[in-house]
């Protein structure tokens with residue numbers, strides 16, 4: 001949970017804060033409107049399509065089904081929409097994101113959707129130099145993607161070149177079909193780096209600053225084939241995926257954010273869907289009956305001709321299917337794990353690092369802050385630093401008390417940007433491993449062997465049940481863009497059958 005949500009000055013206490021200042025309806029007010037617009041009473045007895053999950057994927061699928069004139073009901077476990085996309089109103093004003101936030105080039109589907117909904121983007125602050133903290137060399141400032149650490153520079157450049165070259169051959173819709181799939185899936189990214197670099201320790205440290213925020217995991221937990229697929233997915237039908245487009249800010253997936261926070265996208269989608277969304281309606285059982293499907297939820301039952309399940313893979317295992325899911329799909333869901341990730345933000349009176357010629361982006365090979373970003377928002381003059389605490393860093397710090405973690409995170413910021421970082425106006429954090437209906441983040445990960453053994457079941461419909469969710473996407477799998485794409489694809493599948 002966000003530390004602020006339990007404070008007296010939490011989300012509800014700041015309606016008159018920063019967001020209102022830019023003429024946007026603050027998230028809390030918009031959320032109240034959306035909740036009020038959703039279905040309050042009994043669920044309908046019958047609809048054409050039931051969508052399970054009101055994350056971006058489920059809401060996009062429902063919008064498309066509704067637009068075709070078919071009846072649709074989204075049943076959502078939580079009492080809010082957005083899933084892994086969640087705005088947080090700061091006590092000191094302004095809206096930040098506790099979950100998915102950044103968008104970048106080739107993420108055309110989420111950008112188009114946001115434009116249609118009137119949600120603008122703004123660029124991440126990139127003026128100045130980045131900071132690199134090495135246990136060996138101390139603190140360095142740099143520009144570009146790879147820090148100027150002579151002990152790893154060449155190694156890292158060659159390794160990234162090879163990863164890009166391999167990824168360029170991986171079919172985004174069937175990575176398991178590549179001739180070298182078995183070989184790449186037998187090994188982890190960590191093993192591969194150790195075998196293919198001279199200073200493997202140094203390169204691994206660097207790559208961890210990418211895998212911990214990007215997968216909530218360490219290189220040793222990730223199948224090489226899965227990582228190559230992730231890189232291949234970091235593009236679109238016209239633009240080949242690359243490591244840089246995934247990892248970078250300029251021309252990369254961290255290029256921009258949404259004005260008013262990314263949760264405005266699912267909130268505005270849900271507002272338009274209105275009574276076609278039922279909150280607090282966790283799905284417990286899905287059974288095929290006659291020519292339809294009966295969906296059992298905590299708010300009652302509803303019958304449909306087709307169902308789209310847009311819940312995260314692990315959550316699907318909590319639903320009782322009758323007849324049971326095919327063995328292949330069940331095995332896939334059992335083997336996928338969610339990453340471990342939390343976001344920690346510190347708010348300062350001013351973005352003091354900018355005055356020092358720094359972007360606010362930093363990476364480090366030790367401590368609680370392995371990757372830091374300038375998380376400033378449009379509507380306040382405050383400076384905001386964001387730390388991703390993921391993978392083994394989450395295992396080290398995620399289990400400590402909030403006070404201990406706060407100290408460790410602020411010290412991490414201070415090493416990068418100076419001692420002013422030790423004195424924030426506000427500190428807030430959100431741990432996705434504690435979210436009942438998500439179970440971690442940012443996405444589900446494949447350990448060695450899983451993709452070749454079970455990956456091919458990821459999108460295969462089961463009778464009248466179809467699958468959406470970012471993990472099923474062929475581009476920007478794991479991202480908001482992948483969620484939009486998956487919802488669109490699942491809706492097309494279903495409409496084709498109705």
Ligand SMILES: Cc1cc2nc3c(=O)[nH]c(=O)nc-3n(C[C@H](O)[C@H](O)[C@H](O)COP(=O)(O)OP(=O)(O)OC[C@H]3O[C@@H](n4cnc5c(N)ncnc54)[C@H](O)[C@@H]3O)c2cc1C
Nearest residue numbers: 053055056057077083084100101102283441442469470480
């Ligand atoms: C910390 C963090 C940072 C991230 N950063 C970025 C980023 O910068 N850029 C980016 O593009 N992406 C980012 N992501 C990933 C992005 O948020 C997700 O890819 C995307 O939001 C997934 O959308 P979805 O609809 O597929 O799934 P979800 O958002 O997980 O939605 C699934 C929905 O299903 C519901 N549900 C689950 N079980 C049931 C059930 N039994 N019955 C009914 N409903 C159920 C859930 O409550 C949820 O609302 C980040 C994620 C996290 C956690």
